[in-house]
Amino acid sequence: MAHEHHIPSARFMTIILGLLLTATALTVYTALKIDLGQVGNLIIALLIAAFKAALVVGFFMHLHWDNRFNACVLLYCLIAAGTFLLFTTIDMTSRGAVDPWRAVTTPPPLVDNARERAIADGRLDEHGNPVDEHAEDHGHSAESDGTDHGADHGADENVSH
Amino acid sequence: MTTIPAHDNENAGAANWERYRHQPHWRNNQDEYDAAKFGMWLFLSTELLLFSGMFVAYTIFRIMHTETWGNASHHYLDWRIGAINTVVLLISSWTMVMAIRSAQVNHQRALRFHLVVTILCGLFFLGAKVGFEYLPKLAKGEVPGSAFDYIGSHGYVPSDYDPLFLGLYWVATAIHGSHVLIGVGLLTWCLLRAGKKHFGPKHFTALENVGLFWHLVDLIWIFLFPLLYLVG
Numbered sequence: 001m002a003h004e005h006h007i008p009s010a011r012f013m014t015i016i017l018g019l020l021l022t023a024t025a026l027t028v029y030t031a032l033k034i035d036l037g038q039v040g041n042l043i044i045a046l047l048i049a050a051f052k053a054a055l056v057v058g059f060f061m062h063l064h065w066d067n068r069f070n071a072c073v074l075l076y077c078l079i080a081a082g083t084f085l086l087f088t089t090i091d092m093t094s095r096g097a098v099d100p101w102r103a104v105t106t107p108p109p110l111v112d113n114a115r116e117r118a119i120a121d122g123r124l125d126e127h128g129n130p131v132d133e134h135a136e137d138h139g140h141s142a143e144s145d146g147t148d149h150g151a152d153h154g155a156d157e158n159v160s161h
Numbered sequence: 162m163t164t165i166p167a168h169d170n171e172n173a174g175a176a177n178w179e180r181y182r183h184q185p186h187w188r189n190n191q192d193e194y195d196a197a198k199f200g201m202w203l204f205l206s207t208e209l210l211l212f213s214g215m216f217v218a219y220t221i222f223r224i225m226h227t228e229t230w231g232n233a234s235h236h237y238l239d240w241r242i243g244a245i246n247t248v249v250l251l252i253s254s255w256t257m258v259m260a261i262r263s264a265q266v267n268h269q270r271a272l273r274f275h276l277v278v279t280i281l282c283g284l285f286f287l288g289a290k291v292g293f294e295y296l297p298k299l300a301k302g303e304v305p306g307s308a309f310d311y312i313g314s315h316g317y318v319p320s321d322y323d324p325l326f327l328g329l330y331w332v333a334t335a336i337h338g339s340h341v342l343i344g345v346g347l348l349t350w351c352l353l354r355a356g357k358k359h360f361g362p363k364h365f366t367a368l369e370n371v372g373l374f375w376h377l378v379d380l381i382w383i384f385l386f387p388l389l390y391l392v393g
Contacts, residue, residue: 007265017255024247031391038231045387052383060258061376070202077206081213088217092224
């Protein structure tokens with residue numbers, strides 16, 4: 001393989017093109033005329049597409065005659081893409097089985113609602129500013145959370161944690 | 162392998178394939194060719210991973226909104242345009258193969274002819290895409306996201322998730338289309354170089370790698386066509 005470029009015959013490549021066009025016609029025919037349900041038709045279409053892809057990669061892209069390193073690159077890529085698709089599909093199709101279980105066993109989400117609770121308790125006013133019980137001595141509460149440096153309306157998000 | 166004196170190479174400006182000499186950091190032309198092709202395959206694998214993200218998105222949205230996917234695919238997309246474009250791309254892949262073969266057997270006229278046909282097929286694909294799909298869709302408001310402005314016709318009422326389907330359709334086909342456009346540009350560059358007899362039996366690295374890119378574009382379309390236009 002090292003020092004000879006494979007020269008495919010024109011006849012062979014034309015046969016491959018014929019196979020590809022036939023497979024395309026078959027894809028269209030099965031999708032429009034044969035009803036196997038949405039999943040069944042999808043699987044048929046993907047199988048034909050995989051067959052076409054194998055023809056293009058193997059012969060049009062010369063991988064069949066090529067340095068095996070190049071095939072390894074493609075193989076790595078297919079394993080990665082296959083992993084993405086496989087785990088996505090497993091996740092998306094098993095939600096129905098998992099969600100009821102989650103509803104019973106999972107603790108409630110840890111929502112950071114400290115600010116809302118503080119407003120409800122009356123520790124903060126409705127703008128999120130601290131309700132200062134000793135309005136006259138400002139310098140005293142410096143250790144609280146740093147929101148008492150004047151009328152600090154812009155620091156709402158600081159208060160919540 | 163080839164022992165062409167350096168001055169000979171300089172005289173020709175490395176123009177003719179017979180006089181091509183590898184870059185000085187390679188042992189020989191074959192090593193240079195192999196490395197370039199290996200690099201091209203690495204690049205193609207990143208391209209496949211780019212598109213795999215879209216196929217993952219397709220998987221998620223299709224499972225979440227199976228009904229919308231079936232209806233929207235049949236209402237918004239005409240499989241006949243997709244099928245014609247598929248055939249055109251497959252034929253262009255074949256002419257690309259024949260162009261490389263022509264270079265390998267030193268048929269310069271056939272090489273240029275096959276490149277021209279490949280470029281025309283690519284332009285046809287883009288023309289059909291823009292003329293029969295993108296422009297009418299823009300006019301009717303069949304666009305993704307909040308720009309969606311389609312009220313339905315022939316008794317078809319758009320579902321809430323139609324903009325999502327169209328979003329995937331537009332992003333996937335437009336990124337694919339931009340690859341076709343780039344491919345046409347690269348093929349034109351190859352045609353210009355072929356006119357100067359840069360490609361021949363001993364040297365056709367650039368032609369081979371552009372060919373690989375062009376086949377990748379075809380490969381992506383082989384999956385996009387049934388997933389978007391047919392099975393929905």
